[in-house]
Amino acid sequence: MGSTGASSGRAAQPRDRxxxxxxxxxxxxxxxxxxxxxxxxxxxRQPEGVVRTPEETVAAAQALLDEGKPFHAHEVFEDAWKSGPEGERTLWRGLAQLAVGLTHAARGNTGGGARLLRRGAEAVQEWAVESDDERPYGIDLPGLVAWAGELAGGVERHAEAVDAADQAPRLRGAA
Incomplete structure (x- = not known):
């Protein structure tokens, strides 16, 4: 007869709140x-639920990416995705997916990293215009789409972890 509880003889740890x-x-x-x-x-850790302007979001995320902290950059993008205008949610969600893709690639999960990089690139593709004057918040989305494709292909070919800071994208193009 099986047990319905998860009793292992240890006292249950209280959950963090x-x-x-x-x-x-x-x-x-x-x-x-x-x-x-x-x-x-x-x-x-990045505080959750911070409402930033789009410019503040891009600047904060870029700083974290430059430091090799794409997971934390993803949290910044996630706040913009959840608090921003409905019409921009695909943009911010796609940017968050790109950051998570880099996170997985840096952790050595190259297959998952490549999938998320491609998913993020697909999500921001509709926003990827060639004219600098039309780019939302100055974000170089065509450049990010290209970066994501190149990195995804590279991690699939080499199947090894990447250095997150070395592979960090430039959100507004070349510095």
Whole structure:
């Protein structure tokens, strides 16, 4: 007869909760968002639910990408996706997917990274116009689509983790 509970003889650990009582994992994280053991020094997490202007979003995400923290950049894009105008959600969701794709590629999950890079590129493709004057918030979306395709192909061919900072895209084109 099987057991219906998950009794392993250990006392149940209380769940981590945020200030509103929602379940949140409070374990520290590394620069690629991987959980570290409690008590370990991790990378400061991005606060959730921050409403930024699009320009602030792009600047914050670029800084995190440049530091090799694409997981954290994804969280910045996710805030824009969730708080921005309905008509722009595909743009911000696609940018978040690109950041997560880079995260997976940097963690060594090259197959998952390539899939997410391609999915993100497909999502932002409709926004990818050639004219600098028409690019939303100055984001070089044609350049990002090309970057994502090249990186996806590269990680599939070589099947090894990439350096997130070295492979970070320029959101507004060449510096």
């Amino acid at each position: 945020d200030s509103e009582g929602r379940a949140r994992n409070a374990r520290p994280r590394d620069g690629l968002g991987r959980p570290l053991p409690y008590g370990t020094d991790g990378v400061e």
